[in-house]
Amino acid sequence: MAVRLPRGFRMGAVRAGIKPSGKPDLALLASGLPALWAYAATQNRAAAPSVHRGRRLYAEGRPLRAVVVNAGNANCATGERGFRDDERLAELAAFRLGLSPEEVLTASTGVIGVPLPVEKVEKALPQLELGPFADPFAEAILTTDLAVKVAEREVEGARLVGVAKGSGMIHPNMATMLAFLVTDARVPQEVLRERWKGIVDRTFNQVTVDGDTSTNDLAVVLANGAYGEVPLGPFFAALEEVARELARKIARDGEGATKLMTVRVYGAATEEEARRAARAVAASPLWKSALYGNDPNWGRILAALGNSGARFDPFRVEIRLQGIPLYRGGALPFDREKASQAMRAEEVVVEADLKEGPFQAEAWGCDLTEGYVRINALYTT
């Protein structure tokens, strides 16, 4: 596919032997210029050392020059040693690039509770070659994802490229979402940081595969300014599009998924309620199972909306599935067979109009399948 990086960024990957599969598992992102950055990470209380370290660097506010990522080991729940190993990972990457460790962000994904084999990282890093394409990095950060996740946009000459990994599983582990976006646009850091939170809330935080939040989740954007200034309006629109495209790819590649679910909620009283309502539908195991079975079971959508905490009047709310109105303050007559046929698609769109206010939101998920259970139960013992 070969997605070219923005000016001044290079990426590369190498096989360090952390993944049992022997696939590339150590990835490096470097910026020739100091990059301003914005960051969002998991709220999980058992967050990994890399998350704690990232938060500290973020608070200190200095520019970044690199991100080092290993896949196959989350370096989480590994005690005091985990923090030393994480710092060592930064030091090794810094040494490789001639930087200070404080200029290097770390990220890890994979098995938890097992010490990170830093000696393998040390041995492999000199072999890692950097180049102008996102692809080797995008592949190396995957765990059991089925598809590489890359998105790109241009904004008046500046470029934006994002790579992500979604829900993968290595025993014993949980799903982890990582996203790295880079741009050569010049953007004031305060603006980038302020806008990034909203973008992450509307995109990555609206993805739900199984309701479990990982200890290692991370979404970061780096802007090195190599291209120069661009109008901020189009820039942030493009940044959100890249994030949204990656979020959709993560949802579509959820464990065991056979289709993408997009939920659009309109007419909410607040933006937060719109987001919660959309997420509740995307996360409902009952509705996700019905989605898998191509069952236009709007009762489960209504029940999920009712559980979300978003305000609405069941006598006014409207529900549409693949554009077909199913409920408007009460059950509507519809052709069940036709609706079921319409659900046999790569993407199924659920729309709900709460009729309480002007706010809307999207969320993305996937169907709940026997494959999900198998991946997470039968294939790990």
Add this chain to the structure above:
Amino acid sequence: MAVRLPRGFRMGAVRAGIKPSGKPDLALLASGLPALWAYAATQNRAAAPSVHRGRRLYAEGRPLRAVVVNAGNANCATGERGFRDDERLAELAAFRLGLSPEEVLTASTGVIGVPLPVEKVEKALPQLELGPFADPFAEAILTTDLAVKVAEREVEGARLVGVAKGSGMIHPNMATMLAFLVTDARVPQEVLRERWKGIVDRTFNQVTVDGDTSTNDLAVVLANGAYGEVPLGPFFAALEEVARELARKIARDGEGATKLMTVRVYGAATEEEARRAARAVAASPLWKSALYGNDPNWGRILAALGNSGARFDPFRVEIRLQGIPLYRGGALPFDREKASQAMRAEEVVVEADLKEGPFQAEAWGCDLTEGYVRINALYTT
């Protein structure tokens, strides 16, 4: 099994033809004496008419003389007509028993979005016979539950009997939990109502099958005083035991479940945090899948605790599975094969000590299996 009711209570059931299976589906509970009562119902915004009506009766505070329950139709999302049909259900039961409709609580479970066939109720009610046993009622309120759920206790001569239904599914529907407890003890209504909330929070509200809350959930206790006063301490202990036993039976009979999961959280900073932490583990799809696969995957337990919002320090928290210590501020060495063997049991107990304070709580759930997905996806189209 034949569980005898407390003095002054009678129960009965009849086939009204609401369930497609033709099984008994209309159940009646009557008290010879006016019964004080306490009540808890779903928080779902799309709550059924029976829930709205129950809340009104509850606020009015008068004693109850009867509860009428139909299974096979939730009478939810059925528009204005649903409210009239629900009132009609109460009127018909009141007429059958020579009572005022305001003395009759209604409950419904089953398909949603389909009008309740009240004419079938009207036709069947005269055939319904009341007797001194809980069993016909307990059977008639089931939907796709596999097992009847009854529990009983004696407190210094007074009797307590509870019946419940758990997660069952009729297309298109969601799981519904109903619980009815009756006692001939004399208990002041204010005390009963005050204590009932806490009991429901510690028992029925700690059951999670799939995280979806039904539109029709209901847990009610009736005390008719036919036996007389008993010491309140032992009485409420017994009441909580009955509720807890029913809660466990509901969890064990979760859709597709092969085993019961009991989660005990100790050392929480508040009772609410203890309950949330226990529920989060019981509800985690990743951990529920591992439970099904007999995989002692403590990383998923730790991640679920981390997502619960309960405060703890990952360097101090302890996790035990079937009594086997797996994690104490870091991974412990343990025999993985032996731990997996220990998970092949009817009940699997997860314990977590957060070491933040004196509060503890339990939650109950079940494993996530391919059977759950099949029941909710493949068997409904």
